[in-house]
Amino acid sequence: MAGRDAGGAVRVLTARWVFPVGEGKSGGSGLLKYVPGLLLLCLIAAPALFLQHQITVSGKTVVSGVAIAIVLGILIRNLIGLPAACKAGTTFAVKRLLRVGIALMGAQLGLAQVLRTGGRSVLIVAICIVLAILVVRGISMRMGMSDRLGTLIGVGTSICGVSAIVATAPAIEAREEETSLAVATITVFGLLAVLLYPFLGHLLGLSDVFFGTWAGTAVNDTSQVVATGLIYSQRAGEVATVVKLTRNLFMAPVIVLLSSVYLARAREQGAAAGRRGMSWRNAVPGFVLGFVGLAVLNSLGVVPPAILDLLKTASGFLIVVALAGVGLETNLAALRAIGLRPFYAGLCAATFMAVISFSLIRLFGIG
Numbered sequence: 001m002a003g004r005d006a007g008g009a010v011r012v013l014t015a016r017w018v019f020p021v022g023e024g025k026s027g028g029s030g031l032l033k034y035v036p037g038l039l040l041l042c043l044i045a046a047p048a049l050f051l052q053h054q055i056t057v058s059g060k061t062v063v064s065g066v067a068i069a070i071v072l073g074i075l076i077r078n079l080i081g082l083p084a085a086c087k088a089g090t091t092f093a094v095k096r097l098l099r100v101g102i103a104l105m106g107a108q109l110g111l112a113q114v115l116r117t118g119g120r121s122v123l124i125v126a127i128c129i130v131l132a133i134l135v136v137r138g139i140s141m142r143m144g145m146s147d148r149l150g151t152l153i154g155v156g157t158s159i160c161g162v163s164a165i166v167a168t169a170p171a172i173e174a175r176e177e178e179t180s181l182a183v184a185t186i187t188v189f190g191l192l193a194v195l196l197y198p199f200l201g202h203l204l205g206l207s208d209v210f211f212g213t214w215a216g217t218a219v220n221d222t223s224q225v226v227a228t229g230l231i232y233s234q235r236a237g238e239v240a241t242v243v244k245l246t247r248n249l250f251m252a253p254v255i256v257l258l259s260s261v262y263l264a265r266a267r268e269q270g271a272a273a274g275r276r277g278m279s280w281r282n283a284v285p286g287f288v289l290g291f292v293g294l295a296v297l298n299s300l301g302v303v304p305p306a307i308l309d310l311l312k313t314a315s316g317f318l319i320v321v322a323l324a325g326v327g328l329e330t331n332l333a334a335l336r337a338i339g340l341r342p343f344y345a346g347l348c349a350a351t352f353m354a355v356i357s358f359s360l361i362r363l364f365g366i367g
Helices: 002-018 030-054 065-080 084-108 111-142 147-158 161-168 176-204 208-218 222-232 234-248 251-268 286-300 305-328 332-337 340-363
Strands: none
Touching: 030 065, 030 084, 030 305, 065 222, 065 305, 065 332, 084 222, 084 234, 084 286, 084 305, 111 147, 111 208, 111 234, 111 286, 111 340, 147 161, 147 176, 147 251, 147 340, 161 176, 161 222, 161 251, 176 208, 176 222, 176 340, 208 222, 208 234, 208 340, 222 234, 222 305, 234 286
């Protein structure tokens, strides 16, 4: 009975924190239901961006608007609460507008720069993915957790957080409770990374390229990677985004491989019937193509400078708006629902990824 209660608590955490679509409905219809939440996010993003440009040292920005927006969002959610009418809009921002903002960021970069940055990180990303899945899965099982839960935490840590977990779960026949625990664990440590990585980066005196590669390789979810990189610097944010999108491309082959392994195991046990298939729609993120497409157009010089400036401004604003939504979706009181064993497994996973990726970046001389 206690196990069922714990599972229920984690499902509530997942619904209310990570997948807020299920957290009640505002009762609106069409586009109007998004208006209250988007207005609230704009009211957070506008002062955050204003303060970013006002707080300077020797003419240089020292506080990121992204960091201010996330903190304001967390404070509002946990001190005041998120009105039901705003939930649809904040969810839309986190799930859709962030991807649009990331895609538009491609207009700030050239294709050669994208390929060079992504190409240098491919081997590091591949090594980290393999090691993380094997090591985290082993640690999780030694802690008495299921094979599938350990695999989900490993996949979420090594590839792209929640998206990878949700896409992998059907392929390995994970139970709902295992998926919820993995999602909650990964989200917690991704948010902690947003706070800790920029501090550590400045403490260690890392270059923008080194830090961006580190954040793009080691931080979990796409939104958290973008936030971490941009809090450090604009250049670090661009590098982190390219590396993270490169990392996202590994999701499809990894899911296919894991699905094959678990299918072969199920056949040996005579339990292969009734398997659910993987979702290629989730495994291949469409916004990656938009990012690369705009980088190609920028490289060809077919986009007027005025339009490029407009796209750059729109990208920055949309990303701050969406990440304010991440803050609004962060329910600190829900941390208690995760449980100690998944928490320790997540801690081991996050620490392992931070150390191994940092060491590999240093070894390969990036940045």
